[in-house]
Amino acid sequence: MEQPIPTGSTPPSAGRATNHLWTTAHEVRDAQFLLGKLADEGAVIPDKIGVTGPSYGGGISMALAALRNRVMMPDGSLVPWKSPGNLDMQIAVAAPEIPWTDLANSLMPNGDTLDYVADAPYLKRGRIGVMKQSFVSGLYATGQASSNYAAPGTDPGADLVNWFTLIKRRRALRPDPQDQSIVNEITAHHSSYYIDDSEAPAPLLISNGAGPTTSSRPTRRSASTTGREPTIPGRRSASSSWTTAT
Numbered sequence: 001m002e003q004p005i006p007t008g009s010t011p012p013s014a015g016r017a018t019n020h021l022w023t024t025a026h027e028v029r030d031a032q033f034l035l036g037k038l039a040d041e042g043a044v045i046p047d048k049i050g051v052t053g054p055s056y057g058g059g060i061s062m063a064l065a066a067l068r069n070r071v072m073m074p075d076g077s078l079v080p081w082k083s084p085g086n087l088d089m090q091i092a093v094a095a096p097e098i099p100w101t102d103l104a105n106s107l108m109p110n111g112d113t114l115d116y117v118a119d120a121p122y123l124k125r126g127r128i129g130v131m132k133q134s135f136v137s138g139l140y141a142t143g144q145a146s147s148n149y150a151a152p153g154t155d156p157g158a159d160l161v162n163w164f165t166l167i168k169r170r171r172a173l174r175p176d177p178q179d180q181s182i183v184n185e186i187t188a189h190h191s192s193y194y195i196d197d198s199e200a201p202a203p204l205l206i207s208n209g210a211g212p213t214t215s216s217r218p219t220r221r222s223a224s225t226t227g228r229e230p231t232i233p234g235r236r237s238a239s240s241s242w243t244t245a246t
Contacts, residue, residue, distance in 0.1 A: 019147040020158040036083030047090040058099025063192040065094035065202040091202040101193040
């Protein structure tokens with residue numbers, strides 16, 4: 001069955017698509033839809049696709065590798081990845097550059113996402129981290145200038161204006177219910193580290209070079225040069241299919 005055409009415009013704001021802050025079910029699915037169209041046109045081989053990209057593109061590359069041959073739907077369910085013409089689609093390999101896989105940790109590190117621990121979710125010890133103020137503020141301003149944020153309170157999956165206002169004001173390390181709901185949304189739909197790992201990810205070569213980066217860990221199933229199991233899929237032992245390079 002042909003999958004619905006993805007869109008980043010739910011709900012719309014001022015008649016334009018809204019920025020979902022790299023949602024697996026929207027922006028990542030948009031990339032999968034485009035790759036499916038290319039496969040239908042014979043421009044790519046459906047199961048021989050490689051992906052790469054730096055920073056934000058690295059984050060998407062990580063998610064595509066973690067999903068591999070699956071698509072996340074808006075309700076969070078995972079379904080087989082099919083092109084619009086019903087071809088079986090799959091990522092064969094990914095080479096993310098300076099990527100990130102846990103958005104909460106990347107923007108508000110709390111010291112709990114240790115790269116030598118096999119499974120270290122953001123709220124493992126129930127602490128909210130400290131915002132990288134200049135970095136996050138710069139990202140927010142850039143997104144505001146170059147994209148369209150949903151009106152405050154209209155999109156619980158990407159309520160960027162209210163989220164930014166909240167994290168600027170917060171002082172306590174312990175999360176309140178509002179903090180918890182935001183972290184739950186970020187981990188479930190905006191961070192490849194938490195994507196279901198019942199399907200092994202595509203082989204990865206992850207590079208983190210010199211200079212600023214939002215990433216502090218690779219994926220839960222990769223082997224890190226620092227000894228930590230990185231940041232995409234699940235709670236298993238390190239796999240030789242994951243490699244990081246520095």
